[in-house]
Amino acid sequence: MLTIGKLGTSTGVKVPTIRYYEQIGLLPEAERSVGNQRLYTHKAHERLAFIRHARELGFSLEAIRDLLSLSDDPDQPCAAADAIAKAQLAEVESRLARLTALKTELERMVVQCAGDRISDCRVIEVLGDHSLCVTNHPTIDDAGQ
Amino acid sequence: MLTIGKLGTSTGVKVPTIRYYEQIGLLPEAERSVGNQRLYTHKAHERLAFIRHARELGFSLEAIRDLLSLSDDPDQPCAAADAIAKAQLAEVESRLARLTALKTELERMVVQCAGDRISDCRVIEVLGDHSLCVTNHPTIDDAGQ
DNA sequence: CTTGAACCTATAGCTGCTAGAGGGAGTAAA
DNA sequence: TTTACTCCCTCTAGCAGCTATAGGTTCAAG
Structure with missing residues (x-):
């Protein structure tokens, strides 16, 4: 024990x-x-x-x-367990896709930022204007996942 | 207004x-x-x-x-903004790596499950035994992110 | 027999919202 | 003017999945 x-x-x-x-x-x-x-x-x-x-x-x-x-129930069919795992896989795949889009944007942001004052800062500029993004990155609900 | x-x-x-x-x-x-x-x-x-x-x-x-x-302070140097964006990029990259490992495991799990009873279910079996995993997938703190 | 770590319960806090209760404000038709 | 309707207000509690804190008890070692 x-x-x-x-x-x-x-x-x-x-x-x-x-x-x-x-x-x-x-x-x-x-x-x-x-x-x-x-x-x-x-x-x-x-x-x-x-x-x-x-x-x-x-x-x-x-x-x-x-x-x-x-x-706990070894005689049950395993389809249900399979379905849960498949759903989890799908979830992970969709998070991967969203994160990949985020990565693209963040890289662009960081690479392009050559100014040394906030007033020319690419990071701040892009955050203020979604149209400067190349991808249709995720909506708020997904980003944190 | x-x-x-x-x-x-x-x-x-x-x-x-x-x-x-x-x-x-x-x-x-x-x-x-x-x-x-x-x-x-x-x-x-x-x-x-x-x-x-x-x-x-x-x-x-x-x-x-x-x-x-x-x-709010346009004359400040933008290094701080840059650092925040870089940290976010690093965070996203590390989540991507972890999620990719998860995806590998979940795919293996789902593909291998051919039994039709829980007692031979690969999903349940793998969950019960980490040594059946091929990757050193993330620890708990990271998985949900 | 005392110290100190490990245990106990209960409650509140974390992030980033979201939902609900119970009401007031603004607009438009009957 | 009354009614109806949508929007707005505050306040509080809830979601996941823990983590932290307070204040107390038990256990093993020396």
Whole structure:
């Protein structure tokens, strides 16, 4: 049985994050020691490693919740898991496309800026005027992703 | 003078967002009509367009705050603006690299999954075991970005 | 037996908005 | 003038996915 701290270091997940996952029901409630400290089994370790890996691959906690409930049910068809992974792939591909457009604009901006005063600064100028952009870069909702 | 609604439609920024920008001091407090409604000048329109464009290019509100105060000061050297843009470019490039690694893993996962039961599902299997990955894909902090 | 790290709960904060409640203002027709 | 309608106002709470802080308890080592 592992304490929460050991579980954290062995999975690379911070302690408050583990407690948070328990709170939102992604991890089951842990057993407790006599002194009320959480104790984790090998199974919990596996489950947390699964969650972390999925987070690293960009899956949302909601998607992970679904994936976990699928993995708890080994006789189910795997089409649903497949669909979640495909959706995530599509999401990543679209982010890639948007980021590539951003990169183009930012490079142009930085390269062209030769002035030494703000008044001739290409960066400031381009930001003030979208028509100076070559690509139809993403709208606000997508840019931060 | 524009009402907040007109300003919103003409810049593509939602009304509550404009109020939010005012609240956090990114836009100056607007003049008010007799009936206490916000009224915007052409200058405010330009400033908001600048903000929106910078957001589209992925700059954080903090970075935008700095860029705006630079652009308010046309005699300053533009090195600072340049540095912010370069940092943003670097950020975008690193996100691109990380997302490309994710894409590789997700594609492998999806392509290899030929089983029809969860018990042979490649997606679930890979998520449970990072060593099945070919790349050293991002850590958790980066994946969602 | 004391120190100090690791644990506990509960609450608030982070970014960048978005949604909702509950009302006032402005315009145009009936 | 009343009604109807859309826009506007403030204030508060909520979203993801944590992270930080406060104030207290437990555990292992020396």
